[in-house]
Amino acid sequence: MNEKKIITFGEPLIRLDRANNEQLFFPQSFNSYFGGSEANVAIGLSGFGHKVSFVTGVPNNQMGENYIRYLNAMHVDTSHVRKEEGRLGIYYTQQGFSVRPSSVIYDRGFSVFSQLKYTQEEVKNILLECKWFHFSGITAALGKTVQDNLLLFLKECKKTNITVSCDLNYRSKLWSVKEAKQVLGELVSYADVCIGLEPLPCKDTDNTYLLNLKDEQEILLRMQEIREQYGVEHVIHTIRHYFQSDSNEYCAYILNSQGFHKSKEFFTSIVDRVGSGDSFVAGIIHGLLHDEDTCNVSLLNFAVANGTYKCTIKGDNMYISKEAIKKSVKEPFLDIER
Structure with a gap:
């Protein structure tokens, strides 16, 4: 049998980014990128x-074909990308600069x-070749x-012991x-x-939104609540400190059966966050x-370094x-590689 895949499930998007850090007023030119969180x-x-x-799923037109390519x-x-009549989701970005x-x-x-609507049979067939399933809020x-589609996938994952990851990724403009x-x-x-730690209903915090928790003890308590209430093995949280909108410091925490750990902090100027x-x-x-040598700290350092590296690259994703x-992670090499 072929090696099983990681499957990500989500919406494909095209991003129109205002050129040269300019504002969206009277827009004349945009840079365009294919993206979407799970992509x-x-x-x-x-x-x-x-x-x-x-x-x-993508539109059954040239734009959909370009996304697949x-x-x-x-x-x-892309064997499970469906083509249907309709449109591709779009979002517009205006890059900040300094205090903007x-x-x-x-x-x-x-x-x-x-x-799109999936049947239980379709979901079953898609997940036959899956070892890890990822989605976002x-x-x-x-x-x-x-x-409803997500629930079909998640129930089948549970039944067949496929590992599931969720990035809560709250967007106030969506819900x-x-x-x-x-x-x-x-x-x-x-x-x-x-x-992520929010937005999830947990015991005494059902009616509050705890975004930007800074205190380590508060973060640990929140992680413990999530592990206990939802039976999640790994709870992970990132923190960014912004000096201005074009630079940040980035670190992360993890709580699992191995304990509570923090990554080192990575600083970078931002080309595209x-x-x-x-x-x-x-x-x-x-x-x-x-398993990164079964070390939570090296696992976190690698992930934070990857997120930090992306801040230096234009577009929605990096390969x-x-x-x-x-x-x-070991030591950034800043000279020209030649």
């Missing part, structure tokens, strides 16, 4: 040498992916049809905290790996699959070898 994770894992499949160029399997923050506008209504935010807590509370109960969280997730999945990231 970004798939591309990152493919760069590390994993066999990855992106399960999704892009994934194929990144060595991501970045901003995003979504235009994703009625995309092909959000209208951005996907779950797309409505009842997508949530409310209340709705997100209700939906993600159900979905995360099927996960083995939870990336979009997709850096997805690169972090790709690093986490890679590390957990390879890079694990050797390059491991080298940057």
Whole structure:
């Protein structure tokens, strides 16, 4: 039998990024990139040498075909990409600079992916070749049809012992905290790996949103609540300190049966922050699959270094070898490589 795949499930997107850090007022030119959270994770894992499949839907037109070609160029399997009549989701970005923050506008209504329906039989067949299934809260935010599809996949994963990871990835422009807590509370109960601490209903914190917890003791207590309530083996949380919108310091925490650990802190100036969280997730999945010498700290350092490296690259995703990231963990080489 062929080596089993990692499967990511989510919406394909095209990003239109205002050129030269300019504002969206009277836009004249954009740079365009293919992306979407789970597509970004798939591309990152493919760069590390994993066999990855992106399960999704694209329009049955030239734009959909171009998206598939892009994934194929990144060595991501597209055999489970469905082509249907409809549209590709779009989002617009305005890059921040210095004290001016970045901003995003979504235009994703009625995309092909959000209208897809899967049967139990289809889900079963797709997951036959799967060892790891990944999704994000951005996907779950797309409505009842997508949530029902996700539940079909998650229940089958549970039945067949496929590892599941969820990046909570809350986006306030897509849904409310209340709705997100209700939906993600159900979905995360099927996960083995939870990336992020909110928005999930946990005991005494059901009605609060705890974004940007800074105190280590608070972070640990929240992680313990999630492990206990949802039966998640690995709970992971990232923290970024922004000096201005074009530079940040990045670190992460993990809680699992091996204990509570923190990565070292990585500083970088930012060329493009979009997709850096997805690169972090790709690093986490890679590390957990390879157990990174059973050391939580080296696993976290690798993932944070991967997320930090992405901040230096334009576009939504990056395809890079694990050797390059491991080298940057040890000691960044800043001279010209020649």
